[in-house]
Amino acid sequence: MGYCRVNAWPLFVAAWFPCFLTTLCLTVLALVLFADPEQAPTWLQSRGFDPRTWLSAIVAAPFSAMVFAFVLDRMANAPEHGRVVVRRGIESVKHLAIPGMRFELGQRIFLAALLFAASQLLCGFAVAGEHRLLVAGLLAIRDLPLSPEDVAPWAAATGVFNLFAGGFVLAWTYLFVGDFLWTGSFDPIGCWRALKGNLLRFVAIMFIVLAIVAILKYGLILAAGLILIPADAEPSFLTLMLMHFALAWPFNVLHLVLSAATAGTILGAFRPPAIASTRPAAAP
Template identity: 85%
Template sequence: MRISKTVARVFGYCRANAWSLFVAAWFPCFLTTLCLAVLALILFADPEQVPTWLLSPGFAPRTWLSAIVAAPFSAMVFAFVLDRMANAPERGRVVVRRGIENVKRFAVPGMRFDLGRRILLAALLLAAVQLFCGFAVAGEHRLFVAGLLATHDLPLSPEDVASWAMARGVFNMLVGGFILAWAYLFVGDFLWTGSFEPIGCWRALDGNRLRFLAIMFIVFAIVAILKYGLGLAVGLILIPADGASPSFLNLMLMHFGLAWPFDVLHLVLSAATVGTILGAFRPPAIASQSAR
């Protein structure tokens, strides 16, 4: 597996099938953004009323509920993209299931929504990984603050904090990307094959594990550069020039308005990368099973 060729193949596939992949992913990502925005509005419109046991700095919004809310929709996108890759690999063919069996009469063309058993189990795996990472980051934050207080005199200066905070951010980015990459692969393998066999998936990539990580990090980095570059540009436009703090509503619109398109891009590219690699190293999936 060559890194440059695999990345080019993923982006070539996404470019050639952009519309069908967007159709598969836009509605679950919209629901993610909507649910997280409602959660943030309920909990943080009046921060003094938020129960402390719901809060954690390792999540965005800063509550562990966000990992549980987002997981089913992320699993849907992975299932739909992998289903697309298994069922309609050729350009121009779009497979769209309208709703789940029990609510087909409410389905709208162009919207895909499914909470079958396999997707719920995949969501459980994603939520567990996100909760682990979020609580680990929160615990690390407490250790970081305690370490600074123990080794520096108060008040802390920006110079005391900046270098350590930067090192902590780089460490979290690398470790978080490592865990997320393998979580996506194992979840994708579960959706692809119908059985949860992380050891078999690990063995299937023997000799290509570092290449897989490099490919996923390239995909993550491209999305992050686009997201935060655009976020900075929008922030410079929307934040008042007089230095006044933006309102809570403006912050909500900036954060969640930018989140939706990049959630689509991140999940579609990640799922397409996982599907490309699984297609090369794992048995092919049965077409109709990946989104049930």
């Protein structure tokens, strides 16, 4: 928290553009697939994602990887001038520099994105499968039609379980991705061993970060919905999507920056300093 407070502006500059692209891409994806729900292919839909398609995990992963890479670069004192680049170190793309923006494509971003996408797909499909099992179980022991009173307690219990289980998986995913970007190699076993004696502390810190951001995020969205949307009005799908993703954007920035900085702090204390992740790419 102290590092993020002191470096708030540089970290925001490093993270805002990838998070903006995430918001933009997810909004477009939601509008394309769900503006007319009857036309959305069933095989693309899944309840465990936001929006409710497994494509959202794949779309968001590269930009999340960029934020982690940029924050860890800054924490490792790597050169970062806020320029837009395709690969750092290539002279021919430096004329694309735009102050306050950074965008990077490369092997490390691609591999980190694969790790993020795999984790999100695993969690999302697990939630979707759990929902189907819950519905099937209730149908087996209850008479139709199911009432809200029949579903609510079970849905609340599974929601709490998913919160803790998903948060646990997400915390370790962040640490393993950060370790890959920090050291240049994927070594989850070595990362686990390096944190021996501090495992519970790390998970607790990541849960605190996740809980603070989630409370602020959904509290603001709920308050904005109550204030901006009249009780007797029926907002359009476009209005709901724009409000949802626009209000979520600053909290996505906050969550990723805090998570990356937490991972960087832990890795800085228990893992070797970054070598491969901060070395500029060689010009072809």
